[in-house]
Amino acid sequence: MKRILLAGVALSAIGLSSAAQAASPCPYGGDPYKNYDCLDPYLGTDFLSRFINYYRLEWGHEAPPADPKAPPSRRDYWPGTPQAVPPYPFTEWPYGGATSLGVTRPSSIDSPLMAAMSNTPFGQWLNDMHIQVYGWVDPSGNLSSNTVRGGNAPAAYSYNPNTVQLDQAVIYFERLPDTVQKDHIDWGFRIAPIYGENYRYTTAFGLWSYQLLNQNKNNGYDMPMAYGEVFIPGVMEGLMVRFGRYISIPDIEAQLAPNNYMSSHSMTYTFDNYTNTGIEATLAATKNWIFQAGLTVGTEAMPWHAGARIANPFPNALYPMSTMAKDPGAMPSVTLGVRWTSDSGNDDINLVADAINTGQWGYNNLQWFGGTYYHKFNDQWHISIESYNEHQNNVLNILNPQALAIFNAGGTPFSPQYMPFNSPFGAQCKSVAVLSCTADWQTALMYVNYKATPLDNISYRAEFVDDYQGQRTGTKTRYIETGIGWQHWFSPQIEVRPEVSYYKALDAFAFNGNPNLGIPANRKYALIGLADIIIHF
Template sequence: MKRLFLAGVSLTAVSLFNAAHAADANPPLLKAPSSTCDPYKNYSCLDSYLGSDFFTRFVNYYRLEWGHDAAPSDPKAPPSRRAYWPTTPQSTPPMPFADWPYGGSTNIGDTRPSSVDSPLMAALGNTPAGQWMNDAHIQVYGWVNAGGNLSNNTVKGGNSPAAYDYNPNTVQLDQAVVYIERLPDTVQKDHVDWGFRLAPIYGENYRYTTAYGLWSNQLLNQNKNYGYDLPMAYGEVFVPQVLEGLMFRFGRYISIPDIEAQLAPNNYMYTHSMTYTFDNYTNTGLNTTLAVTKNWMFQLGLTVGTEAMPWHVGQKIDNPAPNPLFPNSTMLKDPGAQPSVSVGVRYTTDSGNDGVYVVANGINNGTWGYNNLQWYGLTYYHKFNDQWHISFETYNEHQNNVLNANNPAALASFLAGGTPFSPQVMPFNSPFLAQCSNAAVFSCTASVQTFLTYISYKPTPLDNISYRLEYFDDQQGQRTGVKTRYVETGIGWQHWFSPQIEIRPEVSYYRALDAAAFNGNANLGIAPNKKDALIGSADIIIHF
């Protein structure tokens, strides 16, 4: 029955693909209210178009934007970017971002408060609560994201190391997300401004945002399919008088490198590259971003590691099986929870056509932690013309002193509870051991080298077609659990029915070159038995 249902989902996606533009032109269920008012032609009639009560305004806002690639433009709105700032290279829709992405800061030079296009905020606009929020420049918005996949894998969790479709042949709630935020005004240069964001998430994707020590029992002790997290909880202070602007961000935030992000709308495709799946997700601490000129930005951050919480710094647990790596009767609960430094440099051309971003993220002594990855890499973007652009990422990441799975004494210590990540402490989804080339050593350094490219084409203002190609070398098997090189390629179509509703069907092929890596599940003790994975998937994102 499940396969029949999934086949129906796939056929529906194909039907949507064939009928997309016809639907845009004349959506059968979204006919405009019986009024001569068109806010796209006369913005002043927006309120009369939307109506007076909350539900009517909410539904009518979706109707208003259906088939359009942007909200109606307010002619009285202040400029959305500094006049001399590099040109914004992309638009949303159909791309997942307008500026070439960089992390740890609200975009400097082109961010205005209350600038997010939201049906919920439009519906609240004429209520006392909505008016107070507008006056305070606070917005509440978000999305619901659900999807499914068909795969040649059959074991629960067997699509891994592919992501975010961990379980093969299923339909799932990927993420339901709410943003509560105030955006600082980074266009102006005459006063200090501030902002914040709280972003709770619920769904299957929590397993990719979990930080050790923050509701992590859901994943590490219970292995729940659905869970909740708070991947972003930060405040910001923007000081425009320092050169072209200085931003302070403090709290928990998405780590600064990468093309992709955990949040569904910020990605070209439904699934994620392995490059993104196995690197740094979140940092907690302070990050500073300084726009030295309109082209150059520098970043410096001080955090407690990666996927680590401040209250784990220095915290110890009993060690029932002392060993050369953890020789005492107690050991650190998470050796990766320690002071760490991040540094970034970003350059953008005046035309906005090129952007390069070089980052060292979460740098400390690199000892084996929950996710204590020492990340060194770069992203590069180039816009060929209004239809074509390319995104490229490469990094090397490593951890030191990772227990050697090929050493019998080290493995025995792990099974006896002699590490912070032994099954007695962390029964599910614990960090993998290293498969060191020398079986005589108790531990070794585990490294990954990766190369990732997206080629994106915009055939219409509401459509993006992205081709993904990557090479991922898990040199000691510590990231994926299998010591092998991977190649992966996939193509996806991102179609927006409006700025609020999008679908993303795709197909991807994965190949493990050196050993079977798919159709297994370490939590269930099932070894992988396939070198190849072919996965077709699709999702829908409904913004509110």
Template sequence: MKRLFLAGVSLAAVGLFNAAQAADANPPLLKAPASNCDPYKNYSCLDGYLGSDFFTRFINYYRLEWGHDAAPSDPKAPPSRRDYWPATPQSTPPMPFTEWPYGGTTSIGVTRPSSVDSPLMAALGTTPAGQWMNDAHIQVYGWINAGGNLSSNTVRGGNAPAAYDYNPNTVQLDQAVLYIERLPDTVQKDHVDWGFRIAPIYGENYRYTTAYGLWSNQLLNQNKNYGYDLPMAYGEVFIPQIAEGLLLRFGRFISIPDIEAQLAPNNYMYTHSMTYTFDNYTNTGLQSTLAVTKNWMLQLGVSVGSDTMPWNAGAKIANPFPNPLFPGTTMLKDPGAIPSVTGGVRWTSDSGNDSIYVVADAINSGTWGYNNLQWYGLTAYHKFNDQWHISFETYNLHQNNVLNANNPAAVAAFNAGGTPFSPQYLPFNAPGLAQCSSATVFACTASVQTYLAYLNYKASPLDNISYRIEFYDDKQGQRTGVKTRYVETGIGWQHWFSPQIEIRPEVSYYKSLDANAFNGNSNLGIAPTKNFALIGSADIIIHF
């Protein structure tokens, strides 16, 4: 019933807004927009078009933007970017971003406060609360994202290592997200400004955002299908007087590299690449970003590992089975919760057509931790023309001292509770073991090499077609659970009905080259039975 309900909600949402445009009559008790007012031609009549009460303004804002690729433009608004800054390469719609993605910071030189287009903020505009938020440059907005898939897999959880459609042949609530934020003004250069973001999330996608120690029992002790998380909770200070601007971010935030992002609207396609699925997700600490010139940015940050919380640092648990890797009667709860350094260099051409971003993420001793991944790689972007661009990513990541799944003594220690990630502590979704090349070693280094590319075509101002291809080599099987190389390819269509509603149908094919990797579930003790997966999927995102 839940699946049918979610499917009905998704379809009804599209039908509701389509009907709102097609019908000649307005819904009962809902005031019609002013017939002689078009805010796209005369912005001053926007309030007259929207109406005066909250519900009317909320619905009429969706009406207003339906079929358009942007909100009405306020002629009195200040410039949205510095006039000498590299050109903005993309637009939203139809792409999921305007600037080539880089993390750990609000985009420097191109961000104004209160600049997010939101039906909720428009509806609140005439209320005392909305007026106070506008004066304080605080915005509240978000989205609801639901989707489903048809798959060649049949086992619950059997689509993995594909993501974010973990369960095959189902409809699900992927994520409901609320942003409460203040964007710092990074265009101006005359005063220090500040910002913050609080971003709770609920849905199936919590599975990918969870950090050890923050509500992680939902995933690690209960394996819930739906859960909640807080992947972003940070403050920011922007200091424009240093070079072209220095931004300091402190708190929990999305880790800085990658083409893709955890939040649905920031991605070309509904599903994610394996490249994104199995690397660092969030860091908690301090990240600095310095715009040295308009073309060059430098980043330096410190964190407590990745995907783990600061209070795990130094915390110990009992060790009932001392062994060569954990020889004492106690052991660290998370050996990866240690001081770590992140560094990055970004270059962008004057035209904005090209960008290269080189990053070393959450670097420390690299010992086996909850998700203590030593990430070294880059992303690169090239815009051929207004219709075509390509995005490319490659990285190598590793962990040291990962327990050897091919060593009987190591497996015995694991099963007896001799590691922080044994089933006595983390019965579900625990960090994987390494399938080392030699059965004589107790532990070894586990590493991954990956290559990913997206070729993207802007078919219209409201349509983007993305082709994805990747190669993923899980050399010791620690990330996916299977020691194999993978190839994956998929094509997706991102169609926007307006800046507030989009759908993303796609089809993807996965192949594990050296062993079966699909249609299994390690949490249920079911070994994979297939070396391929063919998955068709689609989702809808409704912004508010």
């Protein structure tokens, strides 16, 4: 009889427990996509469980669960949101130099790491301060028609052919200012260290640049972004002031892997301005018009090189004094830009003059004039176009024997005695008689993008560039390039990007060489298949 009573009690307890679970809004953890209050029960209590479960939660979805209590993510009268992440690398048409005005809320980045930490004292402090810590790792591999080490250049972001590599591992420490509200001044910052092969493209002369310029390391570290921001809403529709090192404006592409349609980069971007260091002001005059103005110290240049001089062991017609500027491009420079966006958000134009100064031959002292245009046809199709001209003045003429003698004797800031690897190229001037000339570079780039599903984007890239004097790529030639890539997201946290691209130098051999190793290029073309995987955290 006792056993029968105990069995009855046990069955009753099981029944009550089942009834309680059924009545609970989050039975067995629940589904946060159906009931946001189930998020914490679903994730669990310990860090590792929450971290893993967040990936599990978002798998197969194109967005995180929506918090019904979240404030509006953009001003209600602002131009429409043109795109979505996934499947594209951005929601707003890129312009750079400022956190997007009118559409940014603090703590708005979807991050498994932040979700895992959110129930710890440290995570709660970060949330209270609206500081987020997140990032990604991005390994890749390529198959190429080139065979020489470094022989994929001037194609970029896969420098060495037929290799598997770590493109970049990046972590952000960030506070986003609230640019939706208009009732108080807000502030933000971003610190973004990077490690991997891609450091060779972000390196600024004077900031850990010994890795590339003195040692030619395959992998290295850099800090392409380290800036603070102040948002002042009382000036027209809002004024953002950014100071520090930041990404140059206004390109379609960017150094950081998730900000691009494809794993590789166009040649247009490869030989572009990458970062500026200084101060940038971005003013939303109206909801449609944004104006930008900046004062920087050139491009890929550090403030402590401004005015710095080194010994000149071989005074000459180009550098006649006993000392010379360590980096002639490290000087006060002005950036001006204007942006127009249609009410629908479907059209966007940016016109910019970036880092303009006297244009002396510097490490990367690029005088950039150009712009971008975006047009959204419908929810499936949009196009991105960029064109610019950049130049440098008084670039050493490598066709002139006297100029070459000056270079080899240490009579320039970029002679091998100072910069043994990856120094800026000289120019192949029209006249052999001159010691120097102006070197120009002209580009035209187009991306055509198709949203196949909410998790799939197909991008076709076509471009033409003309390296008039060979200063940018080391070869005086015109190039055409075309490629197609598939960006597939398994979730908002994991994406893969297989692609294939074909490059053609029309006038001279440009591929399968390496100037650092003294190997001349011996091919006019390159066919490169490439794939990477980005794992966000």
